[in-house]
Amino acid sequence: MRCPSLLPLLTLAVPFSALAQQGPVPPAGQADIVVLGQPLPLPPGVPAYGSVTIGRARLTGDATGRVEDVLLDVAGFQQFRRSDSRSANPSAQGVTLRALGGNASSRALVLLDGVPLADPFFGYIPFNALAVDRLAGVRVTRGGGAGAFGAGAVAGTIELASATRADLPPVAGELFYGSNAAVVASGSVSPDAGGGFVSLSGKFERGDGFYTTPPGQFTPATVRARYRDGSASLRAVVPIDAQTEIQARGLLYRDARSLRFAGADSSSAGEDASVRLIHRGAWAIDALAYVQARNFSNRVISATSFRLTLDQRNTPATGVGGKIELRPPVGPDHVLRIGADARLGDGQLYENAYAASGAVTTRRNAGGHTSTTGLFVEDDWTLGRLVLTAGVRGDRWTITRGFFRETTAAGATTTDTRYPDRDGFEGTGRAGALFHASDAVALRAAGYTGFRLPTLNELYRPFVVFPITTQANAALGLERLRGAEGGLDLKPVAGVTFGVTAFYNRLDGAIANVTIAPNLRQRRNVDTIVAKGIELTAHAARGRFSFDGSYAFSDSRVHASGASRQLDGFVPAQSPRHSGSATLAWASPHGFAAALTARHVGKQYEDDLQTDVLPPATTLDGVLTLPVGQRVGVVLRGENLFDETVITRNSAGSIDFGTPRTLWIGVRLR
Template identity: 55%
Template sequence: MLRHKCRHLIATLAVGTALPFAPAKAQDTVLAHSIIVTGAGLGDTPATPAYDVETITRDRVVTSASGRVEDVLSSIAGFQQFRRSDSRSANPSAQGVTLRALGGNASSRTLVLLDGVPVANPFFGYIPFNAIAPERLGSIRVTRGGGLGAFGAGAVSGTIEMTSAGPGEIGPIHAQALVNDRAETQASATLAPRLGSGFLVASVQWDRGQGFWTTPRSQRVDASARAAYDSWSASLRGVAPLTGTVELQASALAYDDARTLRFEGADSTSSGQQASLRLVGRGDWQFDVLGYVQAQDFSNVVVSSTRFVKVLDQAKTPTTAIGGKFELRPPVGDGHVLRLGADLRLTEGRLLEMPFSAFTGALTAIRRAGGNQSDLGLYIEDDWTLGDLVLTAGVRADRWTIRDGFYRETTPAGLVMEDSAFADRSGWTGNVRGGFVWQASQTVALRAAAYTGMRLPTLNELYRPFVVFPVETRANAALKLEKLRGYEVGLDARPLEGLTLSLTAFDNSLKDAIANVTIGENLRQRQNVDAIRARGLEAAAALDLGRVQFDGSLSWTDSEVEASGAQSALDGMRPAQVPRLAASGTLAWLPRAGWRIAATLRHIGRQFEDDQETDSLPAATTLDAYVKVPVAPLVSVVLRGENLTDERIVTRDQGGSMDLGVPRTVWAGVRVGFR
């Protein structure tokens, strides 16, 4: 029922993207010169710098070596997916995002927003990076930690806010096409015309290729396959003024992605459609009203790594979400910003999968699982500016529900083998956050913050078992909510013109953290451990000398599991897939207008594959490069290099069975831009 409603609403909202561009009335023409639309939400509050915030500008967003958003985000040390693979060679369900070394499983503990809309798959919690073309983005803001506050539930390790670009950043026409040394292609085109006082942005992107070998040469067999991929996405976004202070933003996005991992026939797909409408008012009574709808699907075929035949067909996982947000900022006087708001998210997900015998190839069972979730959040946040001191405090209450959970398994003939209906659960949780930023001098600012947060277990964690052959991981319908408590202090300095430095020390504890816990040989279950405790330092540096620029980021974290009872063997161990050290630095040279020559050096420390610290993934250091050279007034040649030193990047190691990340890859192409 929810999915049917979503499809109807998607169609309605998609049609709505054309509405802002009806012929303007005469009075609008008179006011056009004084109306400015931004396409963004309400502006930052004075207390935004009280938290550990880092912004990636458009110049950095559109000049990564791979042309992929997850590669861009990797320039923020501490950002990590569950595995080191990108969206060409990872299983989509493994692309959860976390910050601050609070990982341990594949779900996202970081809230990822695109123009205010959560983009995570509602069933699994993974981020569909293939749907987000960097060329469409104006900037990305990463807040590590920070708790829930005015953000939706789920931001236990931080928030990533992506803001779409407008014609001023894109130009009326932008296109590029590249090919790499494996004959893989990447192409995109964007139109961004101004229409009266508003604008329209239409964009398409298509990536495809045979992929690279993720299996080491010594482990390849006849059934081994390259990590082939074929993905496209298309978006349409319109922004127009309704009055001198109110603008309407309408967006629609559709995408489809197909990948192969390790063996012939081990294919996965992810697809989705979403649409949103947003009203932003910038008058005396400021407001931001957002509504969205999403429909996503996922399928996956598991192939035996010993007999190389299909053993599981996760045929479909249709998932829908409807949600929205309302925020009001009343005029309460100078030096004072009050935010009152509410947000709502309703999700529904279902799974259909079919296991097969590895010996006979016969279908052995039909499994169905799924459930519904909801979260209603109410929040108040208040900022006070007292000279050089800004204080902030906020409180949030969430009413959550987990309903209609079930797992049903039958034989192919229809005989019921298991039919479980899980008890509904609901409750209220309260969270707080607060902090200050003090401009101690013209060059130094001090800040501190404390906060709490929570995350609901995903439908995937609750009800869906999975196999990465030969390891089986069971679901757990009794999982508790994860609850965060965090503190941090930091310093931001501008000792010289063009030089910015930042240092943050933090202590975060995630109570009842959900982890994949080993309970037998090749057998794991999702369980709540007592906590994951992460303490560490985060540093950033930015230098802008005009023609020379540098951006660097470093994260060092002491992260460990706190466990007792039957899980006591895990106590003191590092969470799975969590490195102790991560660092990134980009040096760019801009010899003249339109030119860019840049190199990026990244290091990620050793990680453990599993909760038992049995198999480790060695540290890896990679070198990337990007070159753009104008050859005509509107045309530039683009050269990109990924992992130029051909570092061996181990992304999975289970008892010696390995997957590898991207090898040395060189791209060449052209970029056309009309401004």
């Protein structure tokens, strides 16, 4: 067995309608082979919503080795900032799609094996805990309407699937050394066990990092963006009978980063566990339960005195939830899904404020609880070449036990506020149509609604990115989305596919960081963000070469009145007009392979008032694989090969940079 090539390095952003019906091909003479560790089959109407996929080979073959960077293959995907999980503050790693604006909480629903990954307090995604070799693939659906997935998908849904038995060799590992004394080591053992399998994997990485600060802004306290993190995962899949299996997963991770100034340290930690029952009989069943325990800390250093001003020392949070989905036998032309899901989150913030002398001046404690409980029904109806799909949800939501408490260093209470409990009901739905005009042409259209609760972070936690303070707002309302899209998928010749989608999304009550005074912002609901645009995807394979590309044009505007009327007509913060990605790969049958990936992100604004610009940036990454044995390969990787300056933050000229040129050499065992 040779070292895996990088082709197809690229089951990337191809139209999902070209892949949705594919599955494992059984050997001759065998029928109905069940690949252990998979979810239930996809309903036939899924491609109506314009999904795109990223395969395992692409995930494990990117130059960065990071899930959040591979997701950039889907144009329109973005985190709050342009940094990855080595040099971003963890709380800024919220994700969104379609340029709907950013405020560091996730507007996209991110799932791993059906489990929401967002932190229960902050809403950010712990990308440092996701190792690419543990995944089988990713499906990204741009646009709202969560259907059977749960509440929260106002910008789209990102579904990650764990590696199956077919993906996992008995033993695998890799070791990389890179620029700035960076080291990445990972490995897994995946033996068969009792008719199923168990996979134990671990990953560790560290690096001295780079200077995020421009040389002209160096101070005596300026340091590199050092990082150190590790994770371990255990997944077991046990068949109960020929049609039923239990999938259990546990995850433990720890992360520590330093940003900009000495002492400006952050950390995150988590312990997650889930168990899932999959039954593939006449009455198909998908039942899931999970629990998450998370924590976060952050130290804020003054940009003038270089002393500790704020220590957000402890932010414990817990998420508990589950889902059950039934698919009753209603005839060969229908796939009916009926079910319920629930998610409960709670968390608290403990922080200390400091005087210039180093003495504690104030102690604060804030937090609360949120929950959503929903019922859903969705049906896909196949009428020859036409597939119709429609679903509705009803969700009861609550925001309860909110409080803010402040004391002096001596313990005397200065503020003790209890916020009123709130609850409500939201009805949402989605509908779509997919028409296969021929084997080469598919037409699709969809409409949807969705909603998102404000996070505990948005409601109760103020934060400082010096010198700007952003206040929380316990009175925040829900975000509600309405959207529609239409698309065309083409397969003109074998090995070539094109996809185009035009969309219109309207996000009412969008939560934004609104400037209310110099160096002071507050989270507020603005009237509406309207985003419309076009998304293009392309895939071509010929001989040993393949090409994959994705481009998104997004025209986003804020419509605001009242206290936020100064934002009316502005582009939402952190919303580029243009974004794109292209990968060209070559592979030989002997294991040699190479790939180049170019990515572009257009100009965007740091702030709500459009005063601070983040210039466009184009980067080029490369990967070269050289087999040196039947199971061993040497891999050379390069990030940002032309050392493009990527500005990730601009606060009145106070600038942070993204990843510079970074080179790696490593050994991979399969």
